[in-house]
Amino acid sequence: MTKMKISFSALTLAALLIAGMPLMAHHGTGVSYDASKPVQLKGVVTEFRYANPHPQLFFDVKDDKGTMVHWSGEFYPNPAQLVQLGWGKKRSEAALAPGTVINVTVAPARAGGPVGALMRLADEKDEVLLAIDTRTTPGAPPPPAPGQKKE
Amino acid sequence: MKKHWIQAGILAGSLALSSAAFAQGGRGITAHDAKNDTKPFDKHDLNGIWSRNGSPGGYGGGGTCRDCGDRGFGNDTPPFTALGQKMFDLNKPSYGRNLGSPEAAAHPEEHIGRRRAVPPVNGTDPYQWCNPMGVTRALVYPDPVEFYQLKDRVVQHFEWGQGIRTIWTDGREPLKDPDIPRWWGYSTGKWEGDTFVVDTYGFDERTWVDHFGYPHSTDMHLTERYKRTYYDTLELQMTIDDPKVYTKPWSSQLKKFRLIEKPKTLEGWQGLMEDICAPIEDVDQFNKRIRDPAGGVVH
Numbered sequence: 039m040t041k042m043k044i045s046f047s048a049l050t051l052a053a054l055l056i057a058g059m060p061l062m063a064h065h066g067t068g069v070s071y072d073a074s075k076p077v078q079l080k081g082v083v084t085e086f087r088y089a090n091p092h093p094q095l096f097f098d099v100k101d102d103k104g105t106m107v108h109w110s111g112e113f114y115p116n117p118a119q120l121v122q123l124g125w126g127k128k129r130s131e132a133a134l135a136p137g138t139v140i141n142v143t144v145a146p147a148r149a150g151g152p153v154g155a156l157m158r159l160a161d162e163k164d165e166v167l168l169a170i171d172t173r174t175t176p177g178a179p180p181p182p183a184p185g186q187k188k189e
Numbered sequence: 190m191k192k193h194w195i196q197a198g199i200l201a202g203s204l205a206l207s208s209a210a211f212a213q214g215g216r217g218i219t220a221h222d223a224k225n226d227t228k229p230f231d232k233h234d235l236n237g238i239w240s241r242n243g244s245p246g247g248y249g250g251g252g253t254c255r256d257c258g259d260r261g262f263g264n265d266t267p268p269f270t271a272l273g274q275k276m277f278d279l280n281k282p283s284y285g286r287n288l289g290s291p292e293a294a295a296h297p298e299e300h301i302g303r304r305r306a307v308p309p310v311n312g313t314d315p316y317q318w319c320n321p322m323g324v325t326r327a328l329v330y331p332d333p334v335e336f337y338q339l340k341d342r343v344v345q346h347f348e349w350g351q352g353i354r355t356i357w358t359d360g361r362e363p364l365k366d367p368d369i370p371r372w373w374g375y376s377t378g379k380w381e382g383d384t385f386v387v388d389t390y391g392f393d394e395r396t397w398v399d400h401f402g403y404p405h406s407t408d409m410h411l412t413e414r415y416k417r418t419y420y421d422t423l424e425l426q427m428t429i430d431d432p433k434v435y436t437k438p439w440s441s442q443l444k445k446f447r448l449i450e451k452p453k454t455l456e457g458w459q460g461l462m463e464d465i466c467a468p469i470e471d472v473d474q475f476n477k478r479i480r481d482p483a484g485g486v487v488h
Contacts, residue, residue: 089470
């Protein structure tokens, strides 16, 4: 299997795993965004809030004219889902510390503007940084809890 | 770069497909695990953490388990009264198929309540501002509910919104016309054979029946019938009798819960999670900085 095929199957799996969870999560998240028109952005994290009802990522992106645009991104999963997937608050905040360079794919707001729902979140090398579902994150299994057997 | 766009396309396609599938009902794992076919249990024991969530852990929003019914009360909605229609029209939900979308037009078999979602900033969902959910909505939402069965009452502790509801089993008569309505109503329960039957009256009419914005009045009488059919499975059938709003009683889709025996979190701290809708987070931060701008309203 080629690297490309692995990448494709992993992404397809990720999509299928992600898909059901987020769109009907708290607060009617799905309806505001258009997942059929994904937008790719490279930016720098300015703030990350691991909070209900959905974690929020704020990041700066330079547009085509070199102007800095402040983007707001909403996670599809909520903290309860992230916790179950092994992404607790400390680990998530460490991965998305201010200044982190990110490559993101967002479902843009139907109303326009620099706001979207995060579909993919990768690092500077375009490797998945904080997976929506950690089962698709190479080398990043959920850490075993103290006193628990590693699954 | 091309690869990324193809990947994004796969994601988008899968999201769209899955969204449609979830609107119809659950996926993921089933309520009942065949390994529990013959596991003994007490049919009158409701204690434990029960969940309708389709994820292996049973936590965290998203979809319902495969055979557990969907996230609405039921698709077989009876005709509204004139008042009911007015109340229904005033409610603007943000769940279901998008209002006016091709997907909404393609599913005329679904009641219009499931095909009229608007962005939250244009909606009227009381939960957007962290108001209480009410009984029926809390019961169909696919997050865990812990049942505490005590000598004189059954307490339901809903993880989503940290809701607490008391069902009295001390023999008192139902309070059919209380002076002060409540967000969670006034509930009494009794066993009819192996079915735990709950009657609830006195609802605050500002809650919705489910997240599709179906209304109810203060006069609603809700009947719930719980039956533990396997060690790991609890079934629920509900009926709403609300002549002010619906022209005949409305029976819910059959809902199923599965027993979550080993809840876990990151650090082995077992039990329900704290999932509170707090205005300081949800309203002041999330709504103002994310939800409202996503709907075109920038503060």
